[in-house]
Amino acid sequence: MISLDEAVTARLESHGERFEVLIDPDAALAIKRDEFEGDLEDVIAAEDVFEDASRGDRPPETALEEVFGTTDPMAIIPEVIKRGEIQITADQRREMQEQKHKQLVNTIVRNAVNPQQDDAPHPPERVERALEQAGFTVDPMEPVENQVDDALDALRPVIPIRFDEVVMAVQLPADHAGSGQAQVREFGDLQREEWQSDGSWVGVLRFPAGLQNEFYELCNEVSSGEADVRVIKDEDDIGTR
Incomplete structure (x- = not known):
């Protein structure tokens, strides 16, 4: 399981009831895209379904049966994520963006070279400055690997760069x-x-x-x-x- 500080809330409102689960943000996005391949227990903060996660209130079991056909939290959690919305606070969004930015820079530094300097690697500081100069903003809700090509397109007018x-x-x-x-x-x-x-x-x-x-x-x-x-x-x- 993950800590509460690492989790975001996925919320589904249905049949006049509200259902919330606490999940790792990247895992939540992967589940929404039907791309999640890990162990659900490793990416949730609680093996439970809430009516209000912040207060710890739980919905009645009759509501779970009516909406999901089961009371098993591990079966319900993915359904809440797929059918509901992912809620993040401003602080969570900022932290996710910072984390994704670091991952993006690391990916570029590991794979890119400077074709004008005998294919020498680009230092992280140069990539950081170039991204800032290009005005590229990382999307905290999108996997890093899906943003690399857009980042490279933004970087090419600023620094000579090639993945190799x-x-x-x-x-x-x-x-x-x-x-x-x-x-x-x-x-x-x-x-x-x-x-x-x-x-x-x-x-x-x-x-x-x-x-x-x-x-x-x-x-x-x-x-x-x-x-x-x-x-x-x-x-x-x-x-x-």
Whole structure:
């Protein structure tokens, strides 16, 4: 379950009665779109249906039976959400908007590059400033993934930006290959790997281009700065060195 502070109220008025449930806002939207795939118990603040959630008042069981054909809260909660309206306060809307904004910036930073600077990643601060300059406002009621394309359209007149993936090769020396390769191989999509005759390990990975700096940092960390890392510009060049 989630805390009351994280929940929004979904409300349905029917047959002269009011029914309210407390639910995570993103889960509520997913349920409304028939896209929810998780466990309902994990995204509600109470396994209950209220007449007035703020006071804790419950509707009569006869009303539940009349409107929903059951008194089971776990069966009724999705119906209230699908057939009713999602109520959020100004504070909840502001908090949701701030959270979605951070998620959007993080998504852009992880996946985008600057095509005018050899596909270097954009720092979060630059993306933040560009979104502000472009006047782009995140919709707190819409999933972040549905807003990325609109955000990119708004950003392109302000900064050079492109979503891309990068292929990078790393060679870890023998002294660090054993433990280091286990961490490196999980960073992205491992395209190929080889153990060299000197005991070193070579791996080639594909991942969002905005994570290049993080990959360099990881490789240096697991090898005490002795890793050899390079970007593969031509995928025909993927091979050992």
